[in-house]
Amino acid sequence: MAKLHAPPxxxxxxxxxxxxxxxxxxxxMRSRYxxxxxxxxxxxSLSLAQRLLVERALWLTYWLETQEVALAQGQEFDVGKWVQAANGLQGILAKLGLERKARDVPNLHDYLKARP
Incomplete structure (x- = not known):
């Protein structure tokens, strides 16, 4: 199967x-993921649902960016679709959370104790 050169x-x-x-x-896109x-x-540490939301957020971000480039170049631009996509992205990001979360890492004592 041929690999994609851009998001679908x-x-x-x-x-x-x-x-x-x-x-x-x-x-x-992989760096953003x-x-x-x-x-x-x-x-x-993410559930399948969270990983799917991240993937969808990245796709929507890409789609919004391509629409904004089209607008800047004077090409066809559907503001209604753009607003719907922006609102969808906002909802996904709100569901995922906008704050960074710390990774769960062991303290130094537990880490050293677990080493062979």
Whole structure:
């Protein structure tokens, strides 16, 4: 199966893993995924639902950015769709939380005790 060179026009779960990692957009989106999941306490501490919300938030962010570029270039721009997407993104981000969460790490004593 051919890898995608950009996020799909319509959201589909798993789209991030389908991007061709050699492209700049894939590297940017994967970096954003890592940063966002890190802010939430780490990808391995998130539920499936949270990881899906992160993936959808990234897709909506990309879609909004492409629409804003189209507007800046004088191309067709649907303000209604943009507002709906921005509101959707806001809801997802509010559900995930806007504050950074600390990772759960052991204290130094417990860490050293657990080492062989």
């Amino acid at each position: 026009d319509k959201f589909a779960p798993g789209w991030l893993s389908e991007l061709d990692g050699r492209t700049g957009i894939a590297q940017t 890592a940063e966002m999941t890190s802010d939430l306490g780490g990808a391995d």
